[in-house]
Amino acid sequence: MKKRIILGVTGASGCIYATRLAMHLKNKGHEVHLIPTQTAKLVIDYEKQSKLYDWCDKVFQIDDFFEEAASGSSSYDGMAIVPCSMGTLAKVSTGVADNLLVRSADVCLKENRPLVIVPREMPYNLIHLENMVKLFHARACIVSASPAFYRNPTTIEELVDTVIAKVLSHLKIEHDLSPDWKGHHA
Numbered sequence: 359m360k361k362r363i364i365l366g367v368t369g370a371s372g373c374i375y376a377t378r379l380a381m382h383l384k385n386k387g388h389e390v391h392l393i394p395t396q397t398a399k400l401v402i403d404y405e406k407q408s409k410l411y412d413w414c415d416k417v418f419q420i421d422d423f424f425e426e427a428a429s430g431s432s433s434y435d436g437m438a439i440v441p442c443s444m445g446t447l448a449k450v451s452t453g454v455a456d457n458l459l460v461r462s463a464d465v466c467l468k469e470n471r472p473l474v475i476v477p478r479e480m481p482y483n484l485i486h487l488e489n490m491v492k493l494f495h496a497r498a499c500i501v502s503a504s505p506a507f508y509r510n511p512t513t514i515e516e517l518v519d520t521v522i523a524k525v526l527s528h529l530k531i532e533h534d535l536s537p538d539w540k541g542h543h544a
């Protein structure tokens with residue numbers, strides 16, 4: 359069944375994660391509505407990921423609260439914030455819904471829709487970690503940008519997809535990016 363997913367992108371490094379997520383969603387026939395922050399637009403450009411826009415059905419303005427994503431009466435199936443800056447993480451964890459991305463995440467939580475957050479910072483300070491714990495308690499799924507090397511990826515895209523597989527799974531979207539691990543004994 360076709361799903362409608364909100365993709366929030368912030369000014370954290372790692373826009374390629376957003377590009378790969380949008381690409382896989384579109385290739386599976388789903389609808390992607392993108393909300394980039396102001397800084398995200400700059401980082402998308404800087405990290406040469408402008409093809410992200412090509413995979414999205416709609417691109418919302420960060421300050422337009424009249425868009426459908428701002429309302430709990432809209433019919434979305436979930437939201438991912440990929441990559442998520444520590445600034446946006448703090449706003450979502452404290453309910454400071456002063457832009458469309460944070461408002462949409464707020465709506466997902468209150469409407470019991472999947473909210474998957476891929477934070478990106480290194481190392482984390484106590485504030486970052488406490489904000490993640492708070493969001494975990496609020497029912498968000500924190501998927502760290504921690505790619506799996508045990509699948510022996512040979513390209514950056516394959517490595518990135520090990521993270522995106524988890525994002526898709528937690529958005530409850532079927533995919534074939536990570537075949538079941540059957541165990542391994544040397």
Ligand SMILES: Cc1cc2nc3c(=O)[nH]c(=O)nc-3n(C[C@H](O)[C@H](O)[C@H](O)COP(=O)(O)O)c2cc1C
Nearest residue numbers: 368369370371395397398401443444445446478479
């Ligand atoms: C190239 C670049 C990379 C950045 N990477 C990160 C990052 O990985 N994590 C983070 O929290 N902030 C990062 N920042 C800083 C954020 O962009 C900044 O805190 C900004 O206020 C985030 O705003 P936003 O959440 O509205 O996008 C980066 C900034 C630049 C210019």
